[in-house]
Amino acid sequence: MHARLQEAIVDGSLAPGEQLRDAELAERLGVSRTPVREALLELAQAGLVQATPGRSTVVAPIDPGALRDAQAVVGALHALAVRTATPRMTTRDLDAMRAANAAFRAALSAGDIDGALEADARFHRVALEVCANAAAAAVIARYEPVLRRVERLRFASDEAAASAERHDRLVALCAAGAADDAARLAESAWQSLTISPAPTEQDPS
Incomplete structure (x- = not known):
C-alpha cells in the first residue's frame, strides 16, 4: 500500500x-x-x-527546504555506501553498474522517464548492496523518494545526459579503487538536484 x-x-x-x-x-x-x-x-x-x-x-508540493534536507542525508549515505563498497567491488558488480547505465541511456533516448528512473535506481543500488549497510539502506529508502520527484524533472530535461556521464565517471573511479573520489562524486549527484521556484506537474523543464 x-x-x-x-x-x-x-x-x-x-x-x-x-x-x-x-x-x-x-x-x-x-x-x-x-x-x-x-x-x-x-x-x-x-x-x-x-x-x-x-x-x-x-x-505535498516539491518543497526546496525538504529537498535540501533529503539531499544532505541521502547524499551523505550514498557517499558512505560508495566509499565502503569500492574496495569490495568485483568485476560482476562493475558490469552491473555499466549495464544499468546503458539501460539508463537507452531509456533517455526513448523518452522513457520511468525506465530511466528504474535504471538509475539499479545503478546506485549496486554500491548499496555491496556495502551491506542495512541502516544506510533503510534511511535512503525513506527519504530518496523526495529526490526522485525532482529527478523525474531532470531526466525529462537537457540535464539528463550529464547524469549518464557522471555514472561513467563513477564506474571508472570505483574500478580504479579511488574510494574517496568516488564517494565525493556519488554525493554530488544528489547535491546537484535543483528545482525552479514554482514547479508544476505541467512544467517538466
Whole structure:
C-alpha cells in the first residue's frame, strides 16, 4: 500500500496539492481504510504528504527546504555506501553498474522517464548492496523518494545526459579503487538536484 501510493506521488499520478481522502483511496485500491491511513502517515513522515489535523490531507508540493534536507542525508549515505563498497567491488558488480547505465541511456533516448528512473535506481543500488549497510539502506529508502520527484524533472530535461556521464565517471573511479573520489562524486549527484521556484506537474523543464 505504502509503495503504491509513494509511486503514484513520485510519478505524478497524484499531483502536488491533490486531496487524499482515505475512503476514496481505499475503494480505488480495494483495501480497508486502515492500511491507507497508515501509509499516508508514513508518507507524511517522509515529506511526500501534508496532513493537517482537522483539515484535508494533500500531496505535498516539491518543497526546496525538504529537498535540501533529503539531499544532505541521502547524499551523505550514498557517499558512505560508495566509499565502503569500492574496495569490495568485483568485476560482476562493475558490469552491473555499466549495464544499468546503458539501460539508463537507452531509456533517455526513448523518452522513457520511468525506465530511466528504474535504471538509475539499479545503478546506485549496486554500491548499496555491496556495502551491506542495512541502516544506510533503510534511511535512503525513506527519504530518496523526495529526490526522485525532482529527478523525474531532470531526466525529462537537457540535464539528463550529464547524469549518464557522471555514472561513467563513477564506474571508472570505483574500478580504479579511488574510494574517496568516488564517494565525493556519488554525493554530488544528489547535491546537484535543483528545482525552479514554482514547479508544476505541467512544467517538466
